[in-house]
Amino acid sequence: MKKLKIILTTGFLAVSTVTVSIPVNAEDVLTGDTRLACEALLCLASGTHPTECVPSLNRYFGISYKYWSDTIQGRINFLNLCPTSNQIPGFVNALANGAGRCDVASLNRSRMNILGLGPISNQLTPYCAAYIGHEYVNLGDLTPSYIGTPERGGHWVTAKEYEVALATYNARIAEEDAEAAPTNPFQFLNH
Secondary structure (H helix, E strand, O other): OHHHHHHHHHHHHHHHHHHOOOOOOHHHHOOHHHHHHHHHHHHHOEOOOOHHHHHHHHHHHOOOOOOHHHHHHHHHHHHOOOOOHHHOOOHHHHHHHHOOOOOHHHHHHHOOOOOOOOOOOOOOOHHHHHHHHOOOOEOHHHOEEEEOOHHHOOEEEEHHHHHHHHHHHHHHHHHHHHHHOOOOOOHHHHO
16 A cells, blocks of 8 residues: 555656646646546555545446446546556556455355355455455455355455454354254263
């Protein structure tokens, strides 16, 4: 995340020195969608979104077309308005394909079978793996982690919930296994 901030700040400064000959603040140079695109790059790379992110994320998620592929392309085009986007190859695509689709709630909802009756997969989609694993993305405590196995009700939780959720899952599995264990009809003879 720090490396991304450095790249974006360097880009802001480069734009400001090319645009005017006197020193100016980056806020004074970037306006409109260009500024919102740069802000969205930073906001989408983080697991938390302060109130300063609201305008840029509203603009980003407000891009919607009839076909999902057109929506993704529209979001890529928007993020590419940031002058430094070409300095971070693959990052814009990872954001456009993964941001908003790879959080715990989305993974638990979308990774089920089409009818929603099957197990939740323990495998990230390629776009989620690219987004979550990208060097500029830092979801921190909100990073998704899978608990259990699909066949036994496994599911995604945030990193901050992992320990408690794992203990709860393991207790449930132990209880289910104990209930399913066959009883020994000759148990009384062993005493």
